[in-house]
Amino acid sequence: MNAPTTRARPTSHPAAEMYAREYKAGQLSRREFLVRSTALGLSAAAAYSLIGLKPAMAQRATPSMGGSLRIQQGVLALKDPRTYDWSEMGNVSRGLLEYLVEYNRDGSFSGMLLEGWETNADVTQYTLRVRPGVTWNNGDAFTAEDVAANFTAWCDSTVEGNSMAARMGGLVDADTGQARAGGIVVVDDLTVQINLPTPDITLVPGMADYPAAIQHRDLIGTNPLDHNVGTGAYRFADYQVGISARLERTPDHNYWGNAYLDDVTFIDLGTDPAAWFAAAEAGEFDLTYQTVGEFVDLFSAVGWERSDATTGATLAVRFNQLNAPYDNVEVRRAILEAVDLNVVLELGINGQGTTGENHHVCPIHPEYAELPPMTVDKAAAMARLQAAGHGDTDFTLISLDDGLGRFTCDAVAAQMRDAGMTVTREVLPGSTFWNDWLNYPFSATEWNHRELGVQILNLAYRSGVAWNETAFSNAEFDSLLDQANGIQDADARREVMARLQQIMQEEAVTIVPYWRSLFRHYRPGVVNADMHPKFEINIHHLGLSA
Amino acid sequence: MAFFILRRVGVMALTALCLTFVVFFLTNLAPNLEKLAKTQGNARMSDAEVISWLDRNGYGGPLVQRYGEWLGVVPGWLREDPVTGEWRGRCLARDQAPEDAPRFCGLLQGDLGYSTVSADEVSNIIGGRLQLTGILMFWAFAVMVPSALLVGVLAGMREGSRLDRSLSTFSIASTATPEYVSGVILIVLLASSQIGLSPLLVEWGWLDGGTLFLGSARSAMDDVTFWNFTLPVLTIALYGMGYIARMTRASMAEVMTAQYIRTARLKGVSFRNIVIKHALRNALIAPFTVIMLQFPWLLTGVVIVETLFNYNGFGWTLVQAASNNDIELLLACSIVAVLVVLVTQLISDIGYVFLNPRIRIT
Numbered sequence: 005m006n007a008p009t010t011r012a013r014p015t016s017h018p019a020a021e022m023y024a025r026e027y028k029a030g031q032l033s034r035r036e037f038l039v040r041s042t043a044l045g046l047s048a049a050a051a052y053s054l055i056g057l058k059p060a061m062a063q064r065a066t067p068s069m070g071g072s073l074r075i076q077q078g079v080l081a082l083k084d085p086r087t088y089d090w091s092e093m094g095n096v097s098r099g100l101l102e103y104l105v106e107y108n109r110d111g112s113f114s115g116m117l118l119e120g121w122e123t124n125a126d127v128t129q130y131t132l133r134v135r136p137g138v139t140w141n142n143g144d145a146f147t148a149e150d151v152a153a154n155f156t157a158w159c160d161s162t163v164e165g166n167s168m169a170a171r172m173g174g175l176v177d178a179d180t181g182q183a184r185a186g187g188i189v190v191v192d193d194l195t196v197q198i199n200l201p202t203p204d205i206t207l208v209p210g211m212a213d214y215p216a217a218i219q220h221r222d223l224i225g226t227n228p229l230d231h232n233v234g235t236g237a238y239r240f241a242d243y244q245v246g247i248s249a250r251l252e253r254t255p256d257h258n259y260w261g262n263a264y265l266d267d268v269t270f271i272d273l274g275t276d277p278a279a280w281f282a283a284a285e286a287g288e289f290d291l292t293y294q295t296v297g298e299f300v301d302l303f304s305a306v307g308w309e310r311s312d313a314t315t316g317a318t319l320a321v322r323f324n325q326l327n328a329p330y331d332n333v334e335v336r337r338a339i340l341e342a343v344d345l346n347v348v349l350e351l352g353i354n355g356q357g358t359t360g361e362n363h364h365v366c367p368i369h370p371e372y373a374e375l376p377p378m379t380v381d382k383a384a385a386m387a388r389l390q391a392a393g394h395g396d397t398d399f400t401l402i403s404l405d406d407g408l409g410r411f412t413c414d415a416v417a418a419q420m421r422d423a424g425m426t427v428t429r430e431v432l433p434g435s436t437f438w439n440d441w442l443n444y445p446f447s448a449t450e451w452n453h454r455e456l457g458v459q460i461l462n463l464a465y466r467s468g469v470a471w472n473e474t475a476f477s478n479a480e481f482d483s484l485l486d487q488a489n490g491i492q493d494a495d496a497r498r499e500v501m502a503r504l505q506q507i508m509q510e511e512a513v514t515i516v517p518y519w520r521s522l523f524r525h526y527r528p529g530v531v532n533a534d535m536h537p538k539f540e541i542n543i544h545h546l547g548l549s550a
Numbered sequence: 551m552a553f554f555i556l557r558r559v560g561v562m563a564l565t566a567l568c569l570t571f572v573v574f575f576l577t578n579l580a581p582n583l584e585k586l587a588k589t590q591g592n593a594r595m596s597d598a599e600v601i602s603w604l605d606r607n608g609y610g611g612p613l614v615q616r617y618g619e620w621l622g623v624v625p626g627w628l629r630e631d632p633v634t635g636e637w638r639g640r641c642l643a644r645d646q647a648p649e650d651a652p653r654f655c656g657l658l659q660g661d662l663g664y665s666t667v668s669a670d671e672v673s674n675i676i677g678g679r680l681q682l683t684g685i686l687m688f689w690a691f692a693v694m695v696p697s698a699l700l701v702g703v704l705a706g707m708r709e710g711s712r713l714d715r716s717l718s719t720f721s722i723a724s725t726a727t728p729e730y731v732s733g734v735i736l737i738v739l740l741a742s743s744q745i746g747l748s749p750l751l752v753e754w755g756w757l758d759g760g761t762l763f764l765g766s767a768r769s770a771m772d773d774v775t776f777w778n779f780t781l782p783v784l785t786i787a788l789y790g791m792g793y794i795a796r797m798t799r800a801s802m803a804e805v806m807t808a809q810y811i812r813t814a815r816l817k818g819v820s821f822r823n824i825v826i827k828h829a830l831r832n833a834l835i836a837p838f839t840v841i842m843l844q845f846p847w848l849l850t851g852v853v854i855v856e857t858l859f860n861y862n863g864f865g866w867t868l869v870q871a872a873s874n875n876d877i878e879l880l881l882a883c884s885i886v887a888v889l890v891v892l893v894t895q896l897i898s899d900i901g902y903v904f905l906n907p908r909i910r911i912t
Contacts, residue, residue, distance in 0.1 A: 087591075274857075282766045285761055286768070470596075
């Protein structure tokens with residue numbers, strides 16, 4: 005129901021028309037077409053009409069008014085939204101702090117606090133049109149000043165842990181660590197112009213990501229729990245870290261969109277899926293954040309509704325190249341050669357996904373290039389390892405004590421042992437695992453889905469970036485990535501992408517064993533609770549059937 | 551008696567001091583502080599950021615000085631941020647001027663500190679959690695003690711009888727099964743809609759869908775019912791029950807062989823009267839101490855049971871505090887644990903005097 009009423013423009017974007025041609029020629033999938041054309045500022049409806057299809061947006065049902073809902077999800081300590089490091093944080097505050105743009109399940113973007121946006125032909129200038137009539141729950145009007153203040157704050161790379169700075173790309177001045185002068189211009193009360201030095205196609209996905217929650221212009225850098233000021237229909241009524249968070253509808257607040265439920269409670273049941281299942285059978289919640297592994301079938305067996313989303317989410321079983329012996333490329337290559345990814349897919353996630361290719365670009369990404377399959381040869385792998393002088397080395401593979409991490413790493417370790425390598429497995433509980441995830445020599449990290457293939461490469465594999473857990477640093481890779489970031493055409497970018505993917509395979513940066521399908525279960529009668537490729541839960545959409 | 555209690559309180563204070571120092575030392579080891587900085591700041595912080603975070607948040611000084619700050623014998627730290635000019639300090643409330651803040655704010659001033667994992671004052675957290683655990687313990691004791699005494703007395707009054715053998719087997723089995731085993735078995739048997747008793751009962755029409763009991767006690771935090779509280783209470787009670795029953799049985803069996811019991815028997819007193827009027831009081835002295843000893847045992851038991859059944863009481867808080875290296879919350883938990891252990895032992899010593907007139911405390 006929150007489907008935005010983006011103004012239909014008589015002319016569409018030239019690049020979008022190009023995408024439409026590519027779609028019709030079969031070079032782009034429907035999903036890729038939607039991602040890219042809506043990122044350029046077309047409404048989903050306009051994008052669909054370009055390719056002669058009816059919008060699929062109207063699928064969202066209208067729930068009945070009122071009621072309350074309980075969601076099983078980790079309740080983490082909140083902080084300055086820019087520094088959010090888990091999608092759970094975005095979910096729990098999304099009822100209060102909304103986003104400019106929302107990424108939909110079908111891969112399209114729709115405006116939330118923005119009514120719409122346009123770009124110039126070479127994607128260096130974005131014009132953001134602020135939704136009129138939106139008010140903060142303290143009575144202030146939501147204006148272009150708020151949007152500009154948030155952009156300025158996102159670009160402040162001097163703030164510890166501000167991951168939005170990486171998403172703003174060229175808007176951040178590398179010398180000052182702040183927003184580039186003249187980069188953010190308030191044109192009038194309802195218009196903001198973003199000027200980029202180089203073309204950037206990832207700005208809109210960046211605005212839809214979970215750390216991009218919009219704060220009041222005077223409250224930048226604060227914890228939303230401290231002020232409870234937001235544009236959303238809800239506010240925090242109670243917040244106990246590790247236990248539960250309750251949001252209630254804000255009285256006397258004129259919310260711009262539709263919200264159905266009276267209150268929503270997030271219930272933290274720890275990281276053990278068995279405990280979630282026991283609690284589900286005890287009727288203690290209505291909706292899971294995510295259902296994993298064997299519990300997908302179990303939840304279905306007790307009559308809960310299943311919803312799934314195919315994504316580019318994966319578990320990267322990666323080496324940290326600052327640690328011996330993983331600084332030796334031959335060791336890394338040997339391990340990659342020994343691991344049969346089909347087996348890892350089968351044992352790690354019960355085959356709930358598609359096989360990966362040891363590089364971090366997924367077939368559903370628009371710029372994915374198909375490479376020749378990698379060979380698995382256990383004997384050659386062991387010979388390679390012995391040649392490198394590490395035939396007797398004991399590899400310690402560290403993983404999180406959850407279904408996904410544990411089983412996948414067990415499968416990887418088993419494959420390595422089959423080849424004759426010595427592997428020690430170390431399983432750490434969630435509370436300790438994450439404290440040092442960047443620096444473990446050999447471990448596995450869960451990566452969420454990103455909209456475009458270049459995004460995750462920028463976040464995790466560029467030299468020296470905050471989330472570069474592999475310590476991978478390659479000048480050719482970096483410069484090619486810069487190049488790819490500026491190429492708008494999917495086919496042209498694919499050529500660069502093919503080389504980027506190849507480098508990842510040649511340098512044996514990480515094992516990317518599979519692309520996961522994500523699942524969620526909900527009690528029959530819950531409406532609009534479908535799984536989202538980025539785990540997003542927008543409580544404004546949720547409701548109970550009439 | 552007053553001197554005895556005073557001495558006990560002194561021992562208690564000393565124990566608490568030693569224990570908290572040990573906990574403080576362990577939680578302030580460099581890797582643990584790094585862990586704290588990363589959970590509090592950002593999981594993806596670099597080493598330099600970690601050091602600057604620790605320094606800015608008062609974890610930079612020498613260990614003993616910071617322990618003194620926590621105790622309240624050393625003035626709390628106070629620092630001005632060189633960049634923003636903002637004052638931060640241990641005793642500083644939000645938006646408080648540095649000159650208005652108290653100099654000392656530690657345990658002696660009644661300030662338990664700040665829990666980093668819960669982002670709240672420790673005193674706000676501990677109270678509610680203890681209350682939840684108190685409710686759980688109360689019901690566990692209410693089930694455990696009467697049934698254990700009954701089993702023990704029944705088994706011990708005729709040593710070697712068939713009743714004794716079967717009850718002893720039961721109590722040995724129950725005390726040999728740790729909570730994390732019995733809890734899981736109970737959940738599987740009674741709280742699953744797929745296996746165990748519940749699907750059978752549904753099939754027979756005795757149960758209207760769902761499960762016999764609830765395998766999660768989360769709802770019991772708001773409202774304790776028979777359905778959501780039976781399994782956690784039973785899990786704790788079963789373990790302690792076998793032990794107390796065994797002690798009671800041994801003590802009862804010994805008393806039943808005493809001279810005065812034989813005399814009473816020869817005088818023609820009925821067996822029932824012998825057990826109730828002559829044997830019971832003497833037989834209960836030993837179990838009384840054991841029951842009191844069960845309090846500290848239960849504290850460890852609730853750690854497992856509360857985590858298993860998702861009941862967010864004291865035990866669960868302890869696990870959370872330990873796994874997240876929440877220093878001040880962990881210290882507060884240690885103090886509570888010391889208090890519980892030593893107060894129950896004090897009660898047990900005093901109670902002993904009333905049960906056994908031959909013992910006198912001086």
